[in-house]
Amino acid sequence: MNWVCLWASALCLVNFSTAVAQDAPDIAIFSFKDISCSAWTRSQNDEILRERYGTWFRGFVSGYNFGNPGNQVLLDAMPDPAAVATYVDKFCQDNPQLSFVAAAVPLVQAIRQIRPPIPERKP
16 A cells, blocks of 8 residues: 555656645655655764655655556666765755655656657557
């Protein structure tokens, strides 16, 4: 059930991605109790929590891929955990009023590969 909700959240976030920098979209995101950028910043020296956050980002990208077969983030395109952390650090520095999970949308937009539509097969 949680994966379905994550997928739905990813799909909604991607559709509203242009609004992320201005206002966070009003959708349900299954994540952590405190998703503020200040919580992200406070977790800088907590390896276990940062690993959990990194796992969340990978799950978000997997949900995005599930919902968008034509616009995939390929396995070799996903940044390593340190690069994701650096990306989210900058996102939170630039957008301290937003949640750190909002960084997932521009991350996906930066690394996805847009594929041409697959034509339907005729019987």
